[in-house]
Amino acid sequence: MPDFQKNLFLDSHFLNPDRSNLEDIRKLGYAFVDLIVDSVLDTQNQPFVKDESAFDILIPEQGQDLQELMAEVRSQILPRTVNFQNPRYMGHMDSVPSAITIWADALVSAINNNMLSYELAPVFTEMEAQLMQWFGNLFGMGTDCFGTLTAGGSLANISGLLLARNWKQPQSKASGNSSNLVAFVSDAAHTSFEKAMNVIGVGKENLVRVPTNYRGEIILEELESAIQKAIREGKQPFFVAAIAGTTVTGAIDPIQLVGEIAKRYDCWFHIDAAYGGAGIFTPKLKPLFQGCELADSMTFNPQKWLWVARTCAMLIVKNKQHLIDGFDGELPYMDDRTLNFGNLNLQGTRRTDSLKLWMALKAMGISGCRYLVERSLDLSDHLRQWIEDSPELDLVCEPTLNIICLKSNDPQLSSANLRQQWIDAGKLWLSLPLWKGDRILKAVVLHPYAG
Secondary structure (H helix, E strand, O other), X not given: OOHHXXXXXXXXXXXXXXXXOHHHHHHHHXXXXXXXXXXXXXXXXXXXXXXXXXXXXXXXXXXXXXXXXXXXXXXXXHHHOXXXXXXXXXXXXXXXXXXXXXXXXXXXXXXXXXXXXXXXXXXXXXXXXXXXHHHHHHOOOOOOOEXXXXXXXXXXXXXXXXXXXXXXXXXXXXXXXXXXXXXXXXXXXXXHHHHHHHHOOOOHHHEEEEOEOOXXXXXXXXXXXXXXXXXXXXXXXXXXXXXXXXXXOOOEOOXXXXXXXXXXXXXXXXXXXXXXXXXXXXXXXXXXXXXXXXXXEEEEOHHHHOOOOOOOEXXXXXXXXXXXXXXXXXXXXXXXXXXXXXXXXOOOOOOOOHHHHHHHHHHHHHHHHHHHHHHHHHHHHHHHHHHHHOOOXXXXXXXXXXXXXXXXXXXXXOHHHHHHHHHHHOOOEOEOOXXXXXXXXXXXXXXOOOX
16 A cells, blocks of 8 residues: 555544544544434334345455445445334334433544553543442442443343352352352243353253243242252252343332342342333332342343443442452452452453443433333323223233233234234334243333334
């Protein structure tokens, strides 16, 4: 590459210290703003997916002109994405991100600090530490609570199980021998618990899934019976989870009572509130979170019901020492006199997602979070009423949160076929989960303008 081309190449991709290409970099940023606003956000009246054809990445030998590349993204990529901006998309726990978090996410990328250690992200280390304590206090987890942001709820659940194993059998951190351990979750709990049992070396065969009622709430008698059975078989119960917002029905287990059972049998008590945790902001749902003070750890994902751009999830612990002892990490290449989140997390290099979470909370305030959560509950109630008034539809169960489960009651029309009819007509995009042996329809009412 000739020298003049090298200079052009560098100036196309990085800001020159002499600032000669400052306006070109700014124009590129403005082009992205226009692309996001015009072709991503302003698509509420467009189809759920425009183009379902295959895509070929076609990496060139020579770099492509950036304006041409932007045009290719507009014409070839965006039409192939799932359009969450359409208010009639209600398929999964996928929210539209609030505007402040979209731009904050770009700011996080531009700053590009690293949550591995304090010296690589000093202000964000302080910010994340304070946010974890703030959320822990919000859930009533005590004055010694702490936590860490993670790359999703699955990683938070995996981390919680790892902490539980290392608490119950500290020698397993060194020897790796986790003999006779058994964990208990409901049969409506997330699949990440199987992943976690595999990752921590206990094995998913030692995960007991406890039956639930028709709404998806764990049956307490079945939980205690399963624990007693494991003990009779010579196994060692070490972990019990309550779910606050199950994946299919949005059910919330009786947290207080599950926690009491966990403590009775000397088990680590974890709450998976990845989805439902945002309910803590409204008095309508706050009573359901009674018992959080019993939890040793909790998963919560603001990327779901708080409308923060992905990724934004967290693991909160009742006692900071749990993180220190559980991960037992060292960073010999960093200053060990400071708080280094790389010692308290399965991840090393990590984005400073605390910034967009902090900006979202600052922009919306507690009252704004409460309003949005309650608005989604009201909108879901309208959908529930529509279902009850419809002669061809039945509610599967009474909803707890803003998740509505329904099915076709026409013997000639399956829920799967009804779903496809609605998608083809642009009426609704719902998911088709398996629940108690049947395929049902699920609506997650997260769009602020759903209807």
